[in-house]
Amino acid sequence: MSGNIPLIDVSALDGGSPAAVEALAAQIGRACRDIGFFYVTNHSVPAGLIDRAFEASADFFARDEAKKMRSVYSASGNRGYVPMKGEALDPTKPADLKEAFNIGLELPPDDPEIVEGRMFRAENRWPEMAGFRDTMLAYFDACHGLGRAIHRAFAIDIGIDEDFFEDKLDRPMAVLRLLHYPPAPERLDEGQLGAGEHTDYGCVTLLATDGVGGLEVRNRAGEWLKAPHVPGAFVCNIGDCLMRWTNDIYVSTPHRVVSPSGRERFSIAFFLDPNPEAEIACLPNCASDDRPARYVPIRGDAFLLSRLSPTYETSGLGKGAKEASKTHA
Numbered sequence: 049m050s051g052n053i054p055l056i057d058v059s060a061l062d063g064g065s066p067a068a069v070e071a072l073a074a075q076i077g078r079a080c081r082d083i084g085f086f087y088v089t090n091h092s093v094p095a096g097l098i099d100r101a102f103e104a105s106a107d108f109f110a111r112d113e114a115k116k117m118r119s120v121y122s123a124s125g126n127r128g129y130v131p132m133k134g135e136a137l138d139p140t141k142p143a144d145l146k147e148a149f150n151i152g153l154e155l156p157p158d159d160p161e162i163v164e165g166r167m168f169r170a171e172n173r174w175p176e177m178a179g180f181r182d183t184m185l186a187y188f189d190a191c192h193g194l195g196r197a198i199h200r201a202f203a204i205d206i207g208i209d210e211d212f213f214e215d216k217l218d219r220p221m222a223v224l225r226l227l228h229y230p231p232a233p234e235r236l237d238e239g240q241l242g243a244g245e246h247t248d249y250g251c252v253t254l255l256a257t258d259g260v261g262g263l264e265v266r267n268r269a270g271e272w273l274k275a276p277h278v279p280g281a282f283v284c285n286i287g288d289c290l291m292r293w294t295n296d297i298y299v300s301t302p303h304r305v306v307s308p309s310g311r312e313r314f315s316i317a318f319f320l321d322p323n324p325e326a327e328i329a330c331l332p333n334c335a336s337d338d339r340p341a342r343y344v345p346i347r348g349d350a351f352l353l354s355r356l357s358p359t360y361e362t363s364g365l366g367k368g369a370k371e372a373s374k375t376h377a
């Protein structure tokens with residue numbers, strides 16, 4: 049255990065015996081039903097690749113603002129650079145003290161879904177930086193693979209076909225998000241944080257942190273727990289979409305980032321959202337007489353849009369997503 053957030057060794061996901069996979073699925077399932085957060089250790093993403101992604105991220109954020117703005121965020125594709133204070137994860141509080149860069153599924157310009165103007169389908173907005181794209185695509189693919197493997201464990205825990213999620217996660221609206229938090233200024237606005245209190249929107253998040261700390265998680269008792277950096281591990285948490293899919297059996301837990309004091313902080317989140325057309329309807333085994341289905345079925349893209357729009361309301365960066373959804377929901 050690390051501050052009540054369990055450490056889970058997931059090596060059995062790569063060719064473990066059926067008994068080992070079964071035991072791992074039960075362990076993961078317990079964490080998802082309880083705090084909704086766990087550390088993933090002994091996973092398949094190479095340490096050297098994580099290091100390279102952090103280096104490329106630091107190089108990107110160190111660039112002139114004007115250069116970063118060449119890749120500015122587009123809401124309809126949910127890709128690109130979100131400048132400092134461009135977003136408020138808690139829309140009731142001042143904007144977050146952070147900047148971010150979003151990378152989505154890499155698609156060619158002639159991909160039929162791009163040509164049709166589908167929401168959340170767009171080309172990535174690559175900066176002109178040697179090696180950046182290759183590193184980020186390798187990191188995206190590695191996290192996508194790990195996220196799908198973790199979904200096999202979820203399926204086993206829930207007692208459905210172990211491949212249930214495969215074709216709902218093979219062209220995902222996933223976002224690889226580089227994050228940079230500057231040191232807290234002497235005077236912070238009332239209630240200002242690096243990342244305001246929020247829950248994540250997708251199925252799972254795989255978060256890599258540096259050694260600076262600052263992530264906090266609210267447990268069921270309402271206490272804020274520090275989620276310290278565990279070298280080599282990802283912090284994995286359930287998002288709102290999987291909570292809805294499991295009829296609230298798995299929990300999406302509020303968390304926040306306190307601005308670092310005296311030094312900057314970097315983190316990299318991989319948000320695994322489902323395919324746009326995936327139907328998010330109560331899973332088999334997740335409803336019973338005591339717990340009837342709580343939500344109407346919804347498409348993945350409509351659900352993500354409903355959760356994403358409010359965070360950009362103050363800065364205006366969200367423009368374009370709602371318009372795109374009117375033509376193609």
Ligand SMILES: O=C(O)CCC(=O)C(=O)O
Nearest residue numbers: 227243248263305315317
């Ligand atoms: O930077 C972090 O440690 C967490 C960020 C986060 O929770 C988010 O972007 O959803």
Ligand SMILES: [Fe+2]
Nearest residue numbers: 246247248303
């Ligand atoms: Fe988050």
